Amino acid sequence: MLQIEDLRVELADKVILQHIDLEIKPGETHVLFGPNGSGKTSLLMTIMGYPQYKVAGGRIVFKGKDITHAPINERAKLGIGMSYQRPPTINGLKTRQMVKICAREGIDEEALAERVNFKEFLDRDVNAGFSGGEIKRSELLQLMSQQPDLMLFDEPESGVDMENIHLVGKTIASLLQKDMSFVRNDKSKMQKKMERTKMGLIITHTGYILDYVAADKGQVLYNGVLSCVSNPAEILTCISQSGYEECVRCLA
Ligand SMILES: Nc1ncnc2c1ncn2[C@@H]1O[C@H](COP(=O)(O)OP(=O)(O)O)[C@@H](O)[C@H]1O
Numbered sequence: 001m002l003q004i005e006d007l008r009v010e011l012a013d014k015v016i017l018q019h020i021d022l023e024i025k026p027g028e029t030h031v032l033f034g035p036n037g038s039g040k041t042s043l044l045m046t047i048m049g050y051p052q053y054k055v056a057g058g059r060i061v062f063k064g065k066d067i068t069h070a071p072i073n074e075r076a077k078l079g080i081g082m083s084y085q086r087p088p089t090i091n092g093l094k095t096r097q098m099v100k101i102c103a104r105e106g107i108d109e110e111a112l113a114e115r116v117n118f119k120e121f122l123d124r125d126v127n128a129g130f131s132g133g134e135i136k137r138s139e140l141l142q143l144m145s146q147q148p149d150l151m152l153f154d155e156p157e158s159g160v161d162m163e164n165i166h167l168v169g170k171t172i173a174s175l176l177q178k179d180m181s182f183v184r185n186d187k188s189k190m191q192k193k194m195e196r197t198k199m200g201l202i203i204t205h206t207g208y209i210l211d212y213v214a215a216d217k218g219q220v221l222y223n224g225v226l227s228c229v230s231n232p233a234e235i236l237t238c239i240s241q242s243g244y245e246e247c248v249r250c251l252a
Pocket residue numbers: 011012016034035036037038039040041042043
């Protein structure tokens with residue numbers, strides 16, 4: 001599981017996150033709301049381990065290991081992966097190679113790409129000239145090959161057209177095992193419940209993703225502080241009716 005305790009983060013000598021407590025248990029998906037500039041991306045980048053986000057207090061524990069100051073590659077190997085809001089273009093690196101680098105053993109990139117309608121992009125440089133929606137599908141493809149246990153999604157539906165939003169939503173649900181229910185264990189002829197183990201943290205503005213992913217908890221990040229924990233659909237209704245400021249006040 002992921003445990004964040006009293007986290008304080010500085011970026012360019014400015015405090016951008018403080019008093020952050022967050023716990024995501026195996027199988028749980030949390031949704032993060034908040035206005036622009038409130039620190040949502042910073043929180044995800046800090047969990048992933050980007051060194052410019054300086055942890056000035058508190059700690060991050062993942063699978064029982066203190067990773068507060070662990071490098072990014074170590075966190076990735078431990079099972080943390082991220083779909084970025086604005087990933088860079090990497091000229092000279094084909095998407096196919098990128099997927100292979102991310103991949104766990106035995107992954108067939110053609111078959112995975114097919115699932116997100118992305119086969120024709122495999123031999124193009126990573127994100128080079130991709131549209132907003134294509135970038136998001138490329139990010140999902142990388143996560144599908146990496147199969148992390150904790151997945152961080154930074155606005156996965158932004159820039160995605162209506163035609164592809166369904167695909168993106170279903171893919172995220174599948175990555176987070178939210179499409180998984182009961183299976184029959186044929187050997188013992190008994191109903192066995194499959195345990196969900198994947199953890200997710202999704203940043204969303206529109207809430208479209210909630211139509212596909214049954215999120216367990218919602219939180220609002222406002223001015224660098226997590227203000228409440230509640231039912232995601234309730235928070236979304238509150239924000240759309242009264243705005244973030246009012247929402248944070250009444251839920252607090
Ligand atoms: N490179 C940077 N240097 C200084 N401040 C930054 C930098 N990047 C982001 N910030 C600031 O950090 C704050 C949080 O930004 P961010 O985490 O991107 O918010 P959100 O994702 O919620 O829109 C904002 O005030 C933003 O301007």
